[in-house]
Amino acid sequence: MAASDAIDTRQDDWPAHIHRTFIDHGMRQIAYVPDSGHKELITLCRADNRLRAVSLTTEEEGIGLLSGAWLGGQSGALLMQSSGVGNCVNAIASITRACQFPLLMLITMRGEWAEGNPWQVPMGRAVEPVLEALGVQLARVERSEDVADAVSAMASLAFKSTVPAAVILSQRLIGAKSFQD
Amino acid sequence: MTEPLPNRRDVVARLLRDRGRMLVVPGLGGTTWDVAAAGDSELDFYLWGGMGSAAMIGLGLALAQSERPVLVVTGDGEQLMGLGALATIGVEGPANLSVVVIDNEHYGETGMQPTHTGRGVDLAAIAAGAGFAETATITDLAGVDALRPRLHAGEGPLFATVKVDMTPAPMVLPSRDGPWIKQRFRRALLDNDAV
Numbered sequence: 001m002a003a004s005d006a007i008d009t010r011q012d013d014w015p016a017h018i019h020r021t022f023i024d025h026g027m028r029q030i031a032y033v034p035d036s037g038h039k040e041l042i043t044l045c046r047a048d049n050r051l052r053a054v055s056l057t058t059e060e061e062g063i064g065l066l067s068g069a070w071l072g073g074q075s076g077a078l079l080m081q082s083s084g085v086g087n088c089v090n091a092i093a094s095i096t097r098a099c100q101f102p103l104l105m106l107i108t109m110r111g112e113w114a115e116g117n118p119w120q121v122p123m124g125r126a127v128e129p130v131l132e133a134l135g136v137q138l139a140r141v142e143r144s145e146d147v148a149d150a151v152s153a154m155a156s157l158a159f160k161s162t163v164p165a166a167v168i169l170s171q172r173l174i175g176a177k178s179f180q181d
Numbered sequence: 182m183t184e185p186l187p188n189r190r191d192v193v194a195r196l197l198r199d200r201g202r203m204l205v206v207p208g209l210g211g212t213t214w215d216v217a218a219a220g221d222s223e224l225d226f227y228l229w230g231g232m233g234s235a236a237m238i239g240l241g242l243a244l245a246q247s248e249r250p251v252l253v254v255t256g257d258g259e260q261l262m263g264l265g266a267l268a269t270i271g272v273e274g275p276a277n278l279s280v281v282v283i284d285n286e287h288y289g290e291t292g293m294q295p296t297h298t299g300r301g302v303d304l305a306a307i308a309a310g311a312g313f314a315e316t317a318t319i320t321d322l323a324g325v326d327a328l329r330p331r332l333h334a335g336e337g338p339l340f341a342t343v344k345v346d347m348t349p350a351p352m353v354l355p356s357r358d359g360p361w362i363k364q365r366f367r368r369a370l371l372d373n374d375a376v
Contacts, residue, residue, distance in 0.1 A: 098359045
């Protein structure tokens with residue numbers, strides 16, 4: 001599917017491009033634990049009746065949900081903040097990897113570029129090594145103009161090659177939290 | 182005098198009687214052996230790992246296959262590890278999903294240590310509080326027989342906990358090949374759409 005053909009040129013509106021990519025790839029279930037970096041994308045997914053947007057109590061639930069969706073013939077994505085990666089570890093190993101399920105994760109980063117909360121830094125640093133250890137394919141995005149291609153490429157990789165894949169949306173791309181009114 | 186609690190194998194065999202189009206997700210451990218003992222089906226997705234995830238796998242499957250009944254049949258320890266899933270299922274409200282806990286109040290695979298369900302934690306009350314449309318706690322086979330048609334009624338989400346005795350059941354192991362179990366299920370369900 002040539003998903004990128006349909007992307008317009010307003011590259012700063014990257015959440016809209018991700019949403020469009022979900023539709024172009026025929027995804028149906030979008031699971032999420034809210035993060036401010038995903039706020040606009042969550043709103044777009046919830047407003048689109050072609051997608052079932054499922055709010056989770058913890059990110060680990062999304063691994064089970066999307067595995068069940070795949071068993072039933074649907075694909076989808078899991079949206080989370082970097083700290084959520086730590087909550088998914090055993091499920092990725094023991095379900096996704098053990099059964100060779102596809103998985104597409106979109107991870108908004110904390111704990112790096114201009115981070116103001118030191119409690120975010122250790123898990124942020126651990127995200128990529130942990131995902132590497134789990135055998136998850138990674139694409140890290142620093143610039144808004146690269147988001148749509150990265151999500152489309154990782155969706156193709158996940159669902160056509162049946163592997164787990166993650167797009168790491170850097171804190172530089174999203175912007176650091178200000179901790180001000 | 183109170184009746185003795187039923188045997189888990191009898192309970193699961195009765196739940197799966199005349200299962201028709203039902204899709205079944207047994208949780209890690211005893212319930213995977215129980216479902217295998219009741220008779221192997223291509224439409225069983227046996228779990229050998231991922232403790233705490235059975236109910237969520239059932240939810241994703243139920244949302245994708247909304248015209249078929251989906252049954253998650255799991256243990257009390259497995260469900261206790263995924264209590265948040267009950268809240269998520271309550272919010273999503275899939276009418277075709279049932280979660281039945283085979284509750285022996287112990288961790289059967291690790292040395293029969295007690296779980297919280299024998300110490301005052303009421304899973305059916307938690308499910309009711311999470312918004313399940315129908316909940317029950319069952320302690321005899323007559324209750325199981327009454328439950329069985331409810332799994333096919335499409336008026337859920339339904340949650341039931343069935344208290345069972347602690348008699349060890351003989352090991353009946355399905356295939357432990359996860360990719361094969363997954364792909365067999367998808368081919369049986371999805372036909373040529375299963376890649």
